[in-house]
Amino acid sequence: MVAYALEHGGLAQVTAVMRSNYDAAVKNGIDIDSVQWGQIKAWKPSPYLGFINTTNYPIISATALVKSILHPNTLSQDHTTHVDTQTGEAYKCFTYTFIMRIITMTESHGSEVEVFLDDLPPSTNRYTYEGKEQLHQILKIEYDRLGPFPQSEPSKSNLEISEYFVIFIDPSSFDQEFLLPDPIAGLRLFYNAALHTLILRMSTPEHSRVAGALHTAISIALLPMELDEAIQVYGGVNVPVGNGNVKQPDGGWGPIRHTHGVPKRPGVVVEVGVSEPETKLRNDARMWVDPVRGEAKMAITVKVNPRKSQLKIDTWEWDEGIRSPHATQSCVIERFGDKTTVSHHPITIPFEYIFRRCLDIPREADIRLEKQRLINMATSVWAAQEL
Numbered sequence: 001m002v003a004y005a006l007e008h009g010g011l012a013q014v015t016a017v018m019r020s021n022y023d024a025a026v027k028n029g030i031d032i033d034s035v036q037w038g039q040i041k042a043w044k045p046s047p048y049l050g051f052i053n054t055t056n057y058p059i060i061s062a063t064a065l066v067k068s069i070l071h072p073n074t075l076s077q078d079h080t081t082h083v084d085t086q087t088g089e090a091y092k093c094f095t096y097t098f099i100m101r102i103i104t105m106t107e108s109h110g111s112e113v114e115v116f117l118d119d120l121p122p123s124t125n126r127y128t129y130e131g132k133e134q135l136h137q138i139l140k141i142e143y144d145r146l147g148p149f150p151q152s153e154p155s156k157s158n159l160e161i162s163e164y165f166v167i168f169i170d171p172s173s174f175d176q177e178f179l180l181p182d183p184i185a186g187l188r189l190f191y192n193a194a195l196h197t198l199i200l201r202m203s204t205p206e207h208s209r210v211a212g213a214l215h216t217a218i219s220i221a222l223l224p225m226e227l228d229e230a231i232q233v234y235g236g237v238n239v240p241v242g243n244g245n246v247k248q249p250d251g252g253w254g255p256i257r258h259t260h261g262v263p264k265r266p267g268v269v270v271e272v273g274v275s276e277p278e279t280k281l282r283n284d285a286r287m288w289v290d291p292v293r294g295e296a297k298m299a300i301t302v303k304v305n306p307r308k309s310q311l312k313i314d315t316w317e318w319d320e321g322i323r324s325p326h327a328t329q330s331c332v333i334e335r336f337g338d339k340t341t342v343s344h345h346p347i348t349i350p351f352e353y354i355f356r357r358c359l360d361i362p363r364e365a366d367i368r369l370e371k372q373r374l375i376n377m378a379t380s381v382w383a384a385q386e387l
Helices: 002-008 021-027 061-070 091-109 111-119 132-146 170-176 203-221 278-289 351-355 371-385
Strands: 030-034 040-044 126-128 166-167 188-190 197-202 232-233 251-253 270-275 296-305 311-317 324-336 339-342 348-349 367-369
Touching: 061 339, 111 166, 111 278, 111 311, 126 232, 132 166, 132 197, 170 188, 203 232, 203 270, 203 296, 203 367, 203 371, 270 278, 278 296, 278 311, 278 324, 296 348, 311 371, 324 348, 324 371, 339 371, 348 351
Parallel strands: 126 166, 270 296
Antiparallel strands: 030 040, 166 197, 188 197, 232 251, 251 270, 296 311, 311 324, 324 339, 348 367
């Protein structure tokens, strides 16, 4: 019924994996007797798969089942994958855990990017890459339009404060133009190779102040540990995030010296949002902590309210139990008149998340962003907003 409803409603293309009666279903279709849909005769899903070897009881693992269902290139195509099983509750639950991992990855690669593009203000410029000279013209147009640090003034409409522009560019051209040692000043980018889509955002004072304040706080915390010069900063650095995609975080840290087997990439990243919705930040966080894509141990998202004195900070980590990311800490900093409140403090960043190793000597410790440090960061952002 799920398969029929999705296809009949034009919402999805359904792959049917026949556990039994495969030949009969291919030849005659499937008869359905439904209270909602009535009598349906000889309905056939788009494709059938009959190559999975099963009997009346499961003889293959959930992993093997789902891998058989999904085409090897599914994750690089723009599909959301739903899998429904009818093989007993215990097996269904075991299968569901693995399936959720696949669904999470698939949604992030296509549909979330397209939804975000659809939600951008109509004034957001979109270009098709035509060469190096045209790229320079695009950058000049956008710098002239937004300036290196556009203000997100509360009085202006979203049409005026959009910090984004989009370039449709093939992977080889993207590699030549944007995978350079020195990032383009004042920009943050995300490239989706499957969609040939490059999303660029001009950094605002709010973005810079949040990322700068967090970096200062971490550096100060590392001083007594004599590790303030032992971290690599990843703000604005191109980081591969799987399937040819590339993302630049607003901030990030990892060890300068990497032990064998430890990836050379940030262990903790920061994403700051001003005009974009919280859903965009959550999707970014989900991508960063995914052990296959971003590979970070923690993502810190900071949502700056463009219209009032409020910041929301969330930390995100990967939960191996449910094979999905979840928020581990949440803090709202607000100012009412002369009073500033902090809903939760401190915000703790585990030492091992940044340095990819355990605490080694007594002076090493987790990093704690205490109440006053959080207030100072928020105050500097509100000053930039002139709130």
